[in-house]
Amino acid sequence: MIDTKSKSRLIVDDIFYKAKDKVILDGISMTSKSGQIFAIIGQTGSGKTTFLNMIAGRQTPDRGSITLNGKQFDKRLRRNMAFVQQTDVFFSQLTLRETLEFTAHLRIPEDVPTSKKMEKIDLIVKYLHLEKCIDTVIGDIFTKGLSGGEKKRASIACEVLTNPDILLLDEPTSGLDSRTAQNIIEFLQKYAIQNDKLVILTIHQPSSKIYHMFNRLMVLDDGKMAFNGKRQQAISYFTELGAQFETHYNPADYIMEFVSDADSEMKEAIFSKVGAKTRQCVPKFMELNGKIQQTAFQKDYYEDSDTDSLLEETRVKLLQESDIENGHLPKVISHDKNDNKWPTNWCTQYKMLSIRSIKQTLRILKQGYSLVQCLTVAVLCALLYFRIGVSIKTSRDVYGLIFFYVGYWTFIPAMTVIASYGQERVVVVKERASGAYRLSAYFMSKLTSDLPDTFLLPGIMYILFFWIGDFGGASEFFATLAIMYLQTFCCFGLGLFLSVLCHDVRMAITSLFSYLISMYLLGGFFSRNVPYWMEWIKYCSIFYYPYAFTISVMTARLEDVPCNSTLAETFPGCLDNSTSIVTPEHILADGNVSLRLHTLLIIMIAYTIVIRSAAYIVLRVKNDKLV
Template identity: 35%
Template sequence: MSLNSIASSPGNCGFDNNITLPDLSTMLQPIFPIALKFEEVVYKVKLEGQKCKEKTILNGVSGTVCPGEILAMLGPSGSSKTTLLTALGGRLKGKLLSGKISYNGQQFTGSVKRKIGFVAQDDVLYPHLTVFETLLFTALLRLPSSLAHEVKVGQVEHVITELGLARVRNSMIGGPLVRGISGGERKRVSIGQEMLINPSLILLDEPTSGLDSTTALRILTTLKAMADSGRTVITTVHQPSSRIYHMFNKVILLSEGQPIYYGSGSSAVEYFSSIGFSTTLTINPADLLLDLASGIGPDSKHATEQGENMEKEKKQVKEALILGYQNTISNRLKSELCNFDAAVCNWKKDGSKITRKDMKKEEWCTSWWHQLRVLLQRGMKERRFEAFNRLRIFQVLSVAVLGGLLWWHTPLSHIQDRIALIFFFSVFWGFYPLYNAVFTFPQERRMLIKERTSGMYKLSSYFLARTIGDLPLELALPTAFVFIIYWMGGLKPDPFTFILSLVVVLYNVLVAQSLGLAIGAILMDIKPATTLASVTTLVFLIAGGYYVQQIPPFIVWLKYLSYSYYCYKLLLGVQYHENDVYPCFKMGKWEWCKVIDVPAVRSMGLSNLWVDVCILGLMLVGYRIIAYLALQRVHTR
């Protein structure tokens, strides 16, 4: 199937049927250009502990960006560059954000979101995936299902070549504990993830942060090529070199959220000279702008000093810059905004027009089943090094063998020891999977926020893929555990009883995992999640029916919340029946006693087991629903 035929096929998620896609030997042309206009953007935050007080983070920032242009946001740390970028990317919402941001004259919608590429300052990538795998899974999730798999792979290869990543295509991304590619290569992978979707508008937060000048220049050269192909590029840059600075078409200079310059990058020095801030030195324009935004005038002899006089001088400089902006730039900008028409920004390179009808209604590029399948594949690839690692296998098997030796062929007459072994089943496989599941969502919070805000997949497909992907390990280890300790402990040597016991344990594992997922999803922080999990497991242990058999009536409800209680009761019901007997020593002689008369068994009971099965089923479903609902609010934080 050719690219042209794919582009014209129905259901292609916003691909303009009139656009002919070029060969992959050249960068794909944008689907349609996006002209961005933002007027008087104001953002405030409420001060903690002060209900009525607010702090202004952005104060009336305005501007326009056309296809083919690079808009750079400059300013010292804390000048709200990232906040403005986030707002322009449609990721900053709420009553505290005011102003008007339009894309081709329309407000932000789901269809616009899928045409925007957003590269955050921190590279959020899976450490155990290779460069090729990272980009391929992104392509499979974000490119339309109508595109053939070979085309998506071809686009991945094209982006790898375009960004100079061919040398490390099969290297792992790496992380704090995993050796991987360099920082510059990680940044290029993050940019490549956004390039794959062929965005019309791409926003980048500090893409050159922490990189050497050569690598930074290479990244900006790539962005310049993307702009030249008809994309709209907006980036924040902390301290660009002069070579990088002259690549910018437009510059916004911010000082504590207040705009003090907007216009052509090449005209900035001339503008500041016209309002009294000229310099006699040959200097990088970006350095001059950053000094001014910090309140330091050109050729200042007190730039490194501290004290009341210096702060007063900085305040005077900033006031003069704000006044100059209001008197000189503000009026011109208002006129530009009033007369701005997206059609003025028509990208002439391929003759495409900016029109309102280009914006199609929101729809997903891939089906739910496709998302589930790809996320499952990615999850297995990512966790292939940790799923069946030797430490976890050794941990479980060593406990099983040691427990089997301690309960080695327990005689039928030692019924208390057998009951203790049954309770150990319910406790160990009630707590071990819970603690593992608690870490699941907090560890992936940043990745989930990144991908959900990009509209990569539905939350339901991610949730199901993540929980299903953990099942092989969650079920394989307890199966091996039961196989070892059941027969070593000398429990009822009946295959049917053994299978039922295994099923109950695996059932309990799923319930415990569900509670762990719910705790992790609600708190989304590992430390408080593990603390809550510890308290919960301790309460469930005490109220599980073994240690305290006669719980006071006013707190007896606690045991009915403990899944360990129901698992323990089911295991007892599988192992024993009400008419079963065991040899006991009474009145100086051996005789047969009823199992139901044992206090530990009598307090639990051996009837109504199906009720316990149903209650565990409700817990299994209920905890997972709670986890899913908790995750729904994560990406809106």
């Protein structure tokens, strides 16, 4: 049978929350214990999700307290809680199996054998009827994947897999057909009773059958309680207030209609009545809870006395099933929890996060859109600069091509990160809120996940036009390719920095383009006659250093050329007779390059480190918002 020592009692007392000038929650209280489904219903905007966020610790109330078994419900206790959001957020290119395996390896303690983790996955998939789509990608607006109902069940599966003592669900049936919604609530009922867990959910408009699966019910309207108590007492409660219920019709519909259509005087009466009742009950529960802590082993105080006969019959039946059927839900899902702050160590977190991100990146690349774009631009550049070589006469053309390449692989990486991070961030927020992994492990995995994009497409494009254009030998190729890779890696960091700095994607894009267009113009190529008081700006340009390094390497082997072999206007020294030959130094000066190779390299490495470090610092400073 169920071990009573694992049972939980949650008490929420007098929660008040105000956003700007609007009261969102006004004096909300509740009590619930393990083995129950506590449902919160109400119209849109009644405060259901905000109240759930308060319990989850994602928002802080202005007044009130939340306790679990008589202890303040702090971050440590919330590690044994799971939250299924209304919006299902995943990495879109991973299959359901990979998503569940990732969750198991990352959020189940490492001392649990892998075979047992896989057994948990198989059983949960079975009970949520996800067998047919286990190897289907999650999908997004561009990729066909799981349906809405399958995504919702996948979200629940990921959270149930971690064996939480308290499971919070925000609108778990929203957008689902009636049969799928019923299956989900039936699963939650089994999960709560057989595993002795507390399930708290918000639901907008439950069907009659779903309504009768609830143990306790709270009705919210405009942030206030219209009812709070046993579900089976709701009909008599609202009948006393004047509501009329017809037999064989959904009680939830009548309750919602009665509360929403009530005039201000009636609503005040409703709120006053339920408030007085709650003010009497909550202190008694809190007093009882204190006594429970002292006599937990002397009395099974969790014997469910507030269920009607039908619900009690269901409960007994489900408990018998869990004892009789070998390998049933509670025996497979449950696992011991460790007392560490994190379920897994840093290396495991980094490894799993890196694998997931790299899979996501590679499968996006596999779709081919980025490759087609890259090859199109590369072939055009190769045709335009076919066998042009590097010489005095072609130097300006080479400068232009190199500056174009640097610019292309500055804009593209930064924009790629900004475009994708908005979707990734909601997944990270959800996982970090559950205490799944360290921020440092996530950040380092981002560095690793950039590598396929850093090496593959930029390398393909550079190989094509470098060799077709005949811009040098092997030494020039590898030296300049390395600096181009460094530039691309740096720009992925720039995109990440702006993404975490600006939560609004439009602001991140505006900031990126404002900076890059300005630096592109002043990066040392487009204008050679820059006013003396603006010459220093090129050293702030992210384009200048890879551009200067590359043309320095490509022109290093050029031989000196007499002035009469080239246009005097191109090199001022020839025009004023201060020199009779044109050296590589003159060519570099014409390209606005004045720093030496080692200086350029050091500055680029420093630039990359500073950008990445700044991104991590911003993440750390904004950690309260990320969590």
